[in-house]
Amino acid sequence: MAINVNIRKHLIEKHRRFELNVQFQASTNFLVLFGPSGAGKSLTLQSIAGLITPEQGTITINNTILFDSQTHINIPVHCRNIGYLPQNYALFPHLTVMDNIGFGLKKFWQWSLNKAEQQRVQDIMHLFEISNLANSFPRSLSGGQQQRVALARALVCKPNLLLLDEPFAALNPLLRTKMRNELLQIQKLFNTPVVIITHDQADVDAFGETVVIIDDGKAQQIYNHKNRIRETPDLSITNLMLSNHEALNEA
Numbered sequence: 001m002a003i004n005v006n007i008r009k010h011l012i013e014k015h016r017r018f019e020l021n022v023q024f025q026a027s028t029n030f031l032v033l034f035g036p037s038g039a040g041k042s043l044t045l046q047s048i049a050g051l052i053t054p055e056q057g058t059i060t061i062n063n064t065i066l067f068d069s070q071t072h073i074n075i076p077v078h079c080r081n082i083g084y085l086p087q088n089y090a091l092f093p094h095l096t097v098m099d100n101i102g103f104g105l106k107k108f109w110q111w112s113l114n115k116a117e118q119q120r121v122q123d124i125m126h127l128f129e130i131s132n133l134a135n136s137f138p139r140s141l142s143g144g145q146q147q148r149v150a151l152a153r154a155l156v157c158k159p160n161l162l163l164l165d166e167p168f169a170a171l172n173p174l175l176r177t178k179m180r181n182e183l184l185q186i187q188k189l190f191n192t193p194v195v196i197i198t199h200d201q202a203d204v205d206a207f208g209e210t211v212v213i214i215d216d217g218k219a220q221q222i223y224n225h226k227n228r229i230r231e232t233p234d235l236s237i238t239n240l241m242l243s244n245h246e247a248l249n250e251a
């Protein structure tokens, strides 16, 4: 996947002001957005998903323009064919596992899924080993089960890109390791490029083909995990993260 993000947006709430001014481009199937809390990672991901609209700039994926402020292109969220997994998974509490996953396939005019779509839901539940949970509601699922359902829902419509906002943050450390391995397998199986947000170095080490360090609303640095390329080596936070990263690599 070739991804090119160059966006600006000002957010003002009461006396708080945040300026997002993120620019990066990468060619990778596993991109990690890494940085401290409040850095602008989720806003960047939401802009790629089409959930928020930047004031200025461009977003292109594999030469498809998703957003361009100059030419007034802004592909609607439901036409981007992007799977998005928010931090809290956002499962519908009143829908069963099967219906939550099926929701990802339903067009807004559809009352129910057709036979082929129903079969696709069954197939993906089988793949994720959650068929036994088909009629359960999210409140009765464990953290790992909820995450699998949310991933299945994001992947059921065969997206061109999968966006994951801190997918492991809510899981205990043991489950986190297990789900990391699952995600790697899923990515191989579906061959869907992934953009993942994290502030966990272990995620960077597991997934970071290419890592973009975001801090203070800006992409401060982009590097290849095995062959780091420095672009703007001037920030202390960046250097701290990189030394952690190097220490971990040497360990």
Ligand SMILES: Nc1ncnc2c1ncn2[C@@H]1O[C@H](COP(=O)(O)OP(=O)(O)OP(=O)(O)O)[C@@H](O)[C@H]1O
Residues within 6 Å of the ligand: 011, 012, 013, 016, 018, 035, 036, 037, 038, 039, 040, 041, 042, 043, 044, 199
């Ligand atoms: N609608 C909004 N109005 C005003 N400020 C906002 C709004 N949404 C987000 N922000 C601010 O923008 C900044 C970046 O938010 P963002 O959610 O992108 O951070 P993040 O890097 O994903 O952090 P975390 O890792 O904690 O989720 C934060 O300071 C946040 O408070």
